[in-house]
Structure formats: structure tokens, C-alpha cells
Amino acid sequence: MSKRIEDLKVIGNKRLNDDFFIIELTGEQKLPDFKPGQFAQVRVDGSPDTFLRRPISIHEVDLGRNTFKLLIQIAGKGTETLSGLKNGDMLNLVYPLGNSFSLPAENEKVLIVGGGCGVAPLLFLGKYLKSNGHTPDILLGFRNMERIIEYEQYLKIGKVFLTTEDGSMGEKGYVTDHSVLTNSTYERVYCCGPDSMMRAVAVWCKKNNINCEVSLENLMACGIGACLCCIVDTVKGNLCTCIDGPVFNTTELKW
Amino acid sequence: MSKRIEDLKVIGNKRLNDDFFIIELTGEQKLPDFKPGQFAQVRVDGSPDTFLRRPISIHEVDLGRNTFKLLIQIAGKGTETLSGLKNGDMLNLVYPLGNSFSLPAENEKVLIVGGGCGVAPLLFLGKYLKSNGHTPDILLGFRNMERIIEYEQYLKIGKVFLTTEDGSMGEKGYVTDHSVLTNSTYERVYCCGPDSMMRAVAVWCKKNNINCEVSLENLMACGIGACLCCIVDTVKGNLCTCIDGPVFNTTELKW
Amino acid sequence: MVNLGFSIGDLQFKNPVLTASGTFGYGQEFDDFLDVSRLGGIVVKGTTLEPREGNLYPRMAETPSGMLNAVGLQNKGVDYFENSIYTRIKSYNTNIIVNINGSYIDDYVNLASRINKLDKIPAIELNISCPNVKKGGMAFGTNPRSAREVIKAVRAASTKKLIVKLSPNVTNIVDFARIAEEEGADSISLINTLLGMSVNVQKMKPALSTITGGLSGPAIKPIALRMVWQVANAVKIPVIGMGGIMTASDALEFILAGASAVQIGTASFIDPQASIKILEGIEKFLNQKGFSDIREIVGFINHKS
Amino acid sequence: MVNLGFSIGDLQFKNPVLTASGTFGYGQEFDDFLDVSRLGGIVVKGTTLEPREGNLYPRMAETPSGMLNAVGLQNKGVDYFENSIYTRIKSYNTNIIVNINGSYIDDYVNLASRINKLDKIPAIELNISCPNVKKGGMAFGTNPRSAREVIKAVRAASTKKLIVKLSPNVTNIVDFARIAEEEGADSISLINTLLGMSVNVQKMKPALSTITGGLSGPAIKPIALRMVWQVANAVKIPVIGMGGIMTASDALEFILAGASAVQIGTASFIDPQASIKILEGIEKFLNQKGFSDIREIVGFINHKS
Numbered sequence A, B: 001m002s003k004r005i006e007d008l009k010v011i012g013n014k015r016l017n018d019d020f021f022i023i024e025l026t027g028e029q030k031l032p033d034f035k036p037g038q039f040a041q042v043r044v045d046g047s048p049d050t051f052l053r054r055p056i057s058i059h060e061v062d063l064g065r066n067t068f069k070l071l072i073q074i075a076g077k078g079t080e081t082l083s084g085l086k087n088g089d090m091l092n093l094v095y096p097l098g099n100s101f102s103l104p105a106e107n108e109k110v111l112i113v114g115g116g117c118g119v120a121p122l123l124f125l126g127k128y129l130k131s132n133g134h135t136p137d138i139l140l141g142f143r144n145m146e147r148i149i150e151y152e153q154y155l156k157i158g159k160v161f162l163t164t165e166d167g168s169m170g171e172k173g174y175v176t177d178h179s180v181l182t183n184s185t186y187e188r189v190y191c192c193g194p195d196s197m198m199r200a201v202a203v204w205c206k207k208n209n210i211n212c213e214v215s216l217e218n219l220m221a222c223g224i225g226a227c228l229c230c231i232v233d234t235v236k237g238n239l240c241t242c243i244d245g246p247v248f249n250t251t252e253l254k255w
Numbered sequence C, D: 001m002v003n004l005g006f007s008i009g010d011l012q013f014k015n016p017v018l019t020a021s022g023t024f025g026y027g028q029e030f031d032d033f034l035d036v037s038r039l040g041g042i043v044v045k046g047t048t049l050e051p052r053e054g055n056l057y058p059r060m061a062e063t064p065s066g067m068l069n070a071v072g073l074q075n076k077g078v079d080y081f082e083n084s085i086y087t088r089i090k091s092y093n094t095n096i097i098v099n100i101n102g103s104y105i106d107d108y109v110n111l112a113s114r115i116n117k118l119d120k121i122p123a124i125e126l127n128i129s130c131p132n133v134k135k136g137g138m139a140f141g142t143n144p145r146s147a148r149e150v151i152k153a154v155r156a157a158s159t160k161k162l163i164v165k166l167s168p169n170v171t172n173i174v175d176f177a178r179i180a181e182e183e184g185a186d187s188i189s190l191i192n193t194l195l196g197m198s199v200n201v202q203k204m205k206p207a208l209s210t211i212t213g214g215l216s217g218p219a220i221k222p223i224a225l226r227m228v229w230q231v232a233n234a235v236k237i238p239v240i241g242m243g244g245i246m247t248a249s250d251a252l253e254f255i256l257a258g259a260s261a262v263q264i265g266t267a268s269f270i271d272p273q274a275s276i277k278i279l280e281g282i283e284k285f286l287n288q289k290g291f292s293d294i295r296e297i298v299g300f301i302n303h304k305s
């Protein structure tokens, strides 16, 4: 699937809470066949402090309407500027970039684990799995009740387990503390979230001999394998998160 | 009158033609007592290409409504960005800056000469003179009919003479070609416009022994006399356009 | 039709827009975005004799109108280049230039000899200016004596056109340009990145694993332009300018100051089509101003009028 | 309450935020915007023995995240300073530092002796780094031998605290810092502007009357920070960092890298209150992170952990 650079039109900007918003985009051309786990390099115009593009995952795709969504967390100047986008504004993207999550085998027991803005690529993955006949369980972790996002969306995909750090909803603690993991029979885990969370999940998977894929969020300049800035140390040496990833099987990583 | 730095609210952005627009601003505090010829240093936010502020003249003042206007010509990235301002946007200004035109003596016969974006400080000057009991003549030069701006406004102040370079309205040629200058009895000229125009007017005034004040548009960094970038070579040595000007009597200049 | 071509000795370039080493991979990375054969040339990734893993992550930091990198010459070495890359890219209808690097003079010489055997590589760019390696690199490019030694040695080892890429981290860039010319370089390219640094204030630690890194992007353009102007006025061989070129106007600044050609670096990260857009913009400018040959404007600001 | 003070020898500064020479006039220009007595210090405009008209217009060009200037030390000379400026500003309740400049060593010495008689000036900043004058200036600051000579001579002529301001346009900034320390400087400030250039493409001529000028603003921050870090790790006297500081976060980068204090330059053109806002931001940061004395974070990134 070939990469492109394109101006896309903003047709929605929905604020979820203080930190998160969802941008919906459409283009004049037919959108490419996105795969779950892929991302776009988003140009932040009109901000003197953002020189480089910002990598953002594909969050939801509606090829029928020729639209797709980005779920973005305000993390600094660039995402702050993006949060001000209005309908009709144009956004320049280089996309679709990166590899994607691999499909489970038939009847494999699948768990999706997400935390914070890690949920961004996972909704697309979940829907994709669902439409391919899988019914994954989903384990989501948030800081507190107010920060929970997209809960209802996940309910349509499979069984959802929740943790919050303060216990205000679901079980109290981190995702790796959740009781569903204690006697699990999962055979495959997909995970995206803060580094520390992904590492903890990877450790747990390793201990339980479970196939685990994580989506990394390394700092990127180009997003297309040209700058070698986004590397991750793997058993095959340094690989680029942007083209060899962002999805890696944790057996490849030196975690 | 002390200078200030302040966020002002945009309450109007009117496009006059392809090149010109007028921004109307208001503030929470009482606006200062502007004098004609003064300017503001305008911060252009959200443009990666404009690091420095942009100097823009005070174009019209309505102290009753606590508002004032800026007449701006799109000259590059900064003014382009400003042209997209919407009602409710905030604009950061350092103002009011610079000296001002000196008042004519009673009954002095006054001519105001403006060209292109040079008309910006002149409307405020004209109205100011008018309200102080003077009835200046006004001579305006534009490239062509389509580019004429604010004509009606000037009609309320005094007799208006026009030139266009293509003769599409008024007399054909430059302002210095206008017939009103041939047998003139003007005693005082105020002028603002392109450098070449101001120089031509200054030469004509000198030949006819007429007191002439021009408003210069030198490149500025600070606008407050701190950087010494905006200098103009005068009989008193280098002076700063931003604090010793922008208005200079042409006898001071080494033109 | 405007003539955009330039040449280094008898080596012809169809136009003056090349891509800079380390910012355009081996060209293939950009196949989806543009036809690399339209470019005047491609300078491929910095290559060393042996494979190198480069520096630890994080290797990148964004700065005002620029970025710092500390890649540290990660590459798979010359064997891999010859066997896996060269065979694929040699069909590009443009000049492919190899950027060579080493820790010792022998490395450079051996590498130059290896590249010398590759038919479709018409030129090498001798990088004595990489700020991101512990040994070699910028050390050669900031000391006149070692600069001269390595240039002399590589010149003797190579019959390809020799472009020497200078480090901007010096007091007097002209000294180094003169040395390169004296030792038989066919062209000079500049500037490599400026040594810079960034601190993550919240974490209270350096942003890069290596603490310092190389600064590129528009932030460095005024410095690059000054150096290119100084060098173009000091040597007779063609000068290839780079440093912060994002637009055709930026490229024209370098050409008007005396560069015969330009390289596009960091801009390709922001817009993978930047190089081609710049090429088109240069052509448009020449047409608008009524010039029929780009050579008429090379060094225009220095012409007596 | 956080302690923000620092000292150069026995000279106390109430806080580490000073304003940079040539960017804050004599302080009075900013009276409408802030209470200059709140600042740690003011370094006044570059002063010479005789009045100077500086360079021709245009002297300024905007660049990506920065600006070029070619003011060329325009000032009314030391007589005027003593008679007209000093009498007005000596009542400021802050340290007023005079930035001294000359074409010959004698100029510097004579000027230093003149300033030595002014009670309310506790320190001089020896500028051997102005890139915008034909004689002297940067020539002193880029040659180790003449740097040493002028520092030695001024040190002998002055009993004020001596701050030596270094030029960044050198291969090895540490050499110059060491020379300053060896010759008895009490402090080092850096960086002055980087030599840069800009071309007006539409007019096809240089943007500045002098062709080259000094680059300042955020664009140079990564380079400035790297040099401050290098120098702070090489000398024992306090280092005053500057170059592109626009925000408290920028200032903290320098302090974390080893600067005891900072100077605010170009930022004052964009926001005349920048210096005070930066001061407030530094205090806030220390409170947030639970430090009670700014000295705890000077050079923090270099501390072994």
C-alpha cells in the first residue's frame, strides 16, 4: 500500500474531556486500505513551536463514508494546536505509515490491553478483529473515572475489563493488577499505552508464555525510515519504529 | 503617555479588497489617548515565519466606544496571518509607540498626501485636524481604480484629489504629477506612502519651501528604542524611526 | 526552457537540487512520493566500512525551527551497501553519491577504494564533519592538519569526483575550503550540522542520549548561508550549499550567494516532496525574472553592478 | 521562599535574570513595562570611548526563529554615558554592568579605566565578540592570543568585577573560557551572536547593508546551550548563559546545564516584559520541584546520580 502526502479536510472535532479529542477527516481521493496499528504523520501548521510532524495512530475508519478518525491527547504545543481545528480546516498528512498488528489464528483467545492514549490504535484493531470473526476481551486502564474514554465503543467489540488508579471505576490499580489476568487462558495479547505499562504487560505475557504485540511511541522525525531517529533496540539490532514498527512482538524487543 | 503591552479583542475584520483589510480592536482597560502618526507593534501568533512583531499605524480611533482600527496591507506571511483574524480572537499589542504629526498653525493651508498603504495613519490625522478646526486638502494616489480605499472617509474631511497610475480614476500618474500641485499655496504637507513617493513629495516641498512631514516605515525589531535597528540618517546623526519618528520633518532627513 | 544543469568537472547534473546524506535514505524510502530520477542527485546515507549501530535512543530532539540528531552514522556497512543497496538503486537515472565516513584515515581510504569499483557511483562525498561519533568525524573537519591528511589520502585512493563536506563548527571555514581545493577536491559541500544541545526541563536531564547532537533545519540557514558565501568567494571549484533549505526561496538564497547547487536535508522529513517542489520553484523564479540559465544567478549578489 | 540569588566573587545579585547588552538599551526604555529594579542586573548597551554611528541601514533581517542584526555598536561614547546616562540610571536598585568595546587594546583599557571611576557600576562585561564591526570586536574573541592580551590588559586596568563575553564563532569555546579564567576574569558570559547572513531573493541582494550580521534568538539556543554546558564544565568561575532564551523553560535549560545566571536578549524585543516573566517562571519551577535554592539545580544534569 503506497504512502502519500495529502491535504485532508476536517469534518469533526469532538472534545472527549480535558485531555482528549477526536478529529474526523475526509479526502477528495479514495482513502487507502488502512490496517490496524498504522499511523499518520500530521503537520501542525500555524504553530511556531512545532517544526516536525506529529505521529498519530489511525483510530477508526469508515471507508464507506471515506472518513477516518484520530484520537489525540493534548501532550504539548502541537497537539494543543490540533485541538483547535475547526470543520473545514485542512490538515496535511503523510500516511498511512508503519506495519500493523498481526491477525490471531482462528479461535485464539485474544486480549487487548490499553491505557491512556494507548487506546488510540486499539479501537480500530478491535473492530477489525470483530469483523474478522474474533471476539477479543478488552482490558483498559485509566487514571480515574473522569478519564475513561470510548468505553461504550469497546463494549460493542467484546467483554471489557476496567482498572482505575484510584478505584473510582472498575478494579483499583494498574491493568496488570486486574483479576482477569490471574487465571487467564489468553493466547495472544495486543497492547498499547505508556511505556511502563507495556513493559509490565510484556513481562506478564512472557511469564505466561503468551504471544504479545505492543505498539511503540518512539520520538520520530520523518516517519518513513529516512532519519533513523526512532530506533528501538531489538534482537535483530536497531530497528525503526516507523517502518519496522510501530507494532513489535515483544520477543523481538530487548525488554 | 505610557506604553503598554496588552491583549486586545478583535471585534471586526473587514476586507476592503485583495490587498487590504481593517481590524477593529477593543480592550478591557480604557484605551490610551492616541496621537495621529503613532503605531502599535503587533504580535503575529501562530505563524512559524514571523518571529518579530509587525509595526502597524493607528488608523482610526473611537474613544467613545473604546475601540480603534488598523488598516493593513497583505505584504507577506505576517500580514497574511493577521488577515485571517476572527471576531473574538485576541491580538497582543505593544502600544502606543512613536511620536506624532505636529499640528499646523491656525489657518495654515494644509495638504495630506497618501499612497497605497500610506493612507493608514493619514485618516486618523485628517480626522484629528478636522476636529481641531482645520480643513486639509487630501491628495491620494493609487495604482488603479480597484485599489482605491477609504475615499468616502476622506471626503468627510476635506477636498480630495485623486491620481491613479493607469488613469482609471482621477488624474493619471503619480501624486506628484497632480495638477493641484502646480499653482499651490500649501504651507504644510503631511505625507505617507512608498519611499519613492515620499521622497518625490519631499523634493517638491523643498523646491516650494513648504513644511513637510513624512511618516517612515523602516524595518523594526523592538519598536521601543532598544535595538537601534530602525535608524534613519538625519542631520542630527542616526535617529530611531520608532521613538524619534516615525514622523520626521523632511528638513531633518538627508534626502 | 531554462537551463538548470551544472557540472563538477566533466560530471553533469541535470539540475542543482540534490538530497543531503542521512536525510533521504537510499532514495527508495521516497519512491512513493516522487520520482527520484528527477533530482539532480542523491547523496546516500553516511556509509562506513563496517556496520554500525549508531548511538542509543533518544537520538532526536525538536528545537525552534530545527532539530537535533545524534544518529551516529548507523548503517549496515559497505558490504551490505554493495550487495543489497547498490544493485537496487544503480538504475536510478540520477547521480548517486556515496557519503563516506571513518574513524581513521585508513578507513576512509579503504572505503574510497571500495566505492571506486562501483561503476554507477560517479562521486563520493567525504564527510569530515559528523558531530555524532566519538572517533573521527568532526575531529577531522575541525583540525586543518588532519583535514588535509584525510583529503589527500582519499584523493589518492579515488578516481571518482571528490566532494569534501565541511564542518561548520570552526572559526574560519575558508581555511578548510582552501585546503580541500589545494588537495584536489572537485567540489565542496557545506554545511554539516552545528553542534548543539537540548535539555528536557521537566525531567531535568539532557534530551539526547549523547547530550550533544547535530543541529539542522531552518534555524541554521543564516549561518550556513554566510559560510557558503564565504567559501564560494574563496575557491574556484563548485560549491554545494545546504543548511535549513525548506523552500525554493531558501535554495535561491544559497545560489545567489554563490552555490552552484544545493542539498535538501531536514526538509524531506517535513515534506517528503520538498526537493521536487524546490526544483520546480527555482525554475519558476528563473522564468519570472527572465533568466535562461541558472548559471546567470550563481553568486549574483557578488557581481559588481 | 526560594533563594534565587547568586554571586560573582563578593558581588551579590538578587536573582539570576539579567538583560543582555544591546537589547535592553539603558533600562529606561523599559520603564513603562517593568520595574527594572526587580532584575538581577542590567548589562547596558555596548559602549566605546568615542561616539559611533554604527552601520548603514538596513541593519536587521528576520530569520526562522531569529533575527540578524548589524547595528555595529552605535552609541554616544563614554563621555555621554557618564554625563547623561549614568546620572539617571545609577539610582536603579540593581547591578548595572557596562559592556565595553574597542578597536584596539588601548581603547579597551582606557574605557575600563573610565568606568572604574563610576561608583555604581560594580562590573564590566568585556565584549570581545561583536561580529558587526570592522576592527576589533570578534577579531579579539576568535584568536586565542589576542583574546589573552586584551583580557590581561583590561584586568590590570579595572578593579570592577570582570565578566568576559565570548564569541561562539570559534572551533573550541573552552579554550577561550580557560584563557579568560587564567587571566583573572571573575565570570564568563556567552554567547554573543553567531555570524550569519540573509539574502533578499526578490531584490537579489543581501538583506543587510553589511552583508553579514549577528544571529540571535531561539534559533541559536541549541548551540548556545551546548557551549554554556562545555564552558561550565571547564571553568570554576560562574558562567552567565544566553542565546535564544524566550521563556523560563529556556532559561532553566541553561541553568540545568551549568549556568549560574542568564541574560535575556532578543526576547525583550518580542515581549518587553520577557525578563520579569522568565524570573517568575524560574521561581515557580523551583517551588513546584521542591527546591529551596537555585544553586541546587545549577549544573544539575551533570551531577552523578
Ligand SMILES: Cc1cc2nc3c(=O)[nH]c(=O)nc-3n(C[C@H](O)[C@H](O)[C@H](O)COP(=O)(O)OP(=O)(O)OC[C@H]3O[C@@H](n4cnc5c(N)ncnc54)[C@H](O)[C@@H]3O)c2cc1C
Binding pocket: A039, A050, A053, A054, A055, A056, A057, A058, A070, A071, A072, A073, A074, A075, A076, A077, A078, A079, A080, A117, A120, A121, A216, A217, A218, A219, A220, A221, A246
Ligand atoms: C507511532 C505513534 C503513534 C502515536 N499515536 C498517537 C495517537 O493516536 N494519539 C495521541 O494522542 N498520541 C499519539 N502518539 C504520541 C504523539 O505523537 C505525541 O504525543 C505528540 O507528538 C506530542 O506532540 P506535542 O507537540 O503535543 O508535544 P510536545 O510539546 O512536542 O511534547 C510533549 C511530549 O510528547 C512527546 N513527543 C513529542 N513529539 C513526539 C513524537 N514525534 N513522537 C512521540 N512522542 C512525542 C515529548 O517527548 C513530550 O514528552 C503517537 C506516537 C507515535 C510514535
Ligand SMILES: Cc1cc2nc3c(=O)[nH]c(=O)nc-3n(C[C@H](O)[C@H](O)[C@H](O)COP(=O)(O)OP(=O)(O)OC[C@H]3O[C@@H](n4cnc5c(N)ncnc54)[C@H](O)[C@@H]3O)c2cc1C
Binding pocket: B039, B050, B053, B054, B055, B056, B057, B058, B070, B071, B072, B073, B074, B075, B076, B077, B078, B079, B080, B117, B120, B121, B216, B217, B218, B219, B220, B221, B246
Ligand atoms: C511605523 C510603521 C507603521 C506601519 N504602518 C502600517 C500600516 O498601518 N499598515 C500596513 O499595512 N503596513 C504598515 N507598515 C508596514 C508593515 O509593518 C509591513 O508591511 C509588515 O511588517 C510586513 O510584514 P509581513 O510579515 O506581512 O511581510 P514579510 O513577509 O515580513 O515581508 C514583506 C515585506 O514587508 C517588509 N517588512 C517586513 N517586516 C517589516 C517591518 N517590521 N517594518 C517594515 N516593513 C517590514 C519586508 O521588507 C518585505 O518587503 C508600517 C511600518 C512601520 C515601520
Ligand SMILES: Cc1cc2nc3c(=O)[nH]c(=O)nc-3n(C[C@H](O)[C@H](O)[C@H](O)COP(=O)(O)O)c2cc1C
Binding pocket: A227, A228, C020, C021, C022, C023, C045, C046, C047, C069, C071, C073, C099, C127, C130, C165, C191, C192, C193, C215, C216, C217, C218, C220, C242, C243, C244, C245, C263, C264, C265, C266, C267
Ligand atoms: C538525521 C540526520 C542524519 C544525518 N546524517 C548524515 C550523514 O550520515 N552524513 C553527512 O554527511 N551528513 C549527515 N547529516 C547532515 C545533513 O546531510 C546536512 O548536512 C544537515 O542536516 C544540514 O542540512 P539541513 O538543515 O537541510 O538538514 C544528517 C542530518 C540529519 C538531520
Ligand SMILES: Cc1cc2nc3c(=O)[nH]c(=O)nc-3n(C[C@H](O)[C@H](O)[C@H](O)COP(=O)(O)O)c2cc1C
Binding pocket: B227, B228, B229, D020, D021, D022, D023, D045, D046, D047, D069, D071, D073, D099, D127, D130, D165, D191, D192, D193, D215, D216, D217, D218, D220, D242, D243, D244, D245, D263, D264, D265, D266, D267
Ligand atoms: C540588536 C542587538 C544588539 C546587540 N548589541 C550588543 C552589544 O552592544 N554588545 C554585546 O556584547 N552584545 C550585543 N548583542 C548580543 C546580545 O547581547 C546577546 O549576546 C545575543 O543577542 C544572544 O542572546 P539572545 O539570543 O537572547 O538575543 C546584541 C544583540 C542584538 C540582537
Ligand code: FES
Binding pocket: A219, A220, A221, A222, A223, A224, A225, A226, A227, A228, A229, A230, A231, A240, A241, A242, A243
Ligand atoms: S522516524 Fe525517521 S526513521 Fe523512523
Ligand code: FES
Binding pocket: B219, B220, B221, B222, B223, B224, B225, B226, B227, B228, B229, B230, B231, B240, B241, B242, B243
Ligand atoms: S525598532 Fe528597535 S530601536 Fe527602533
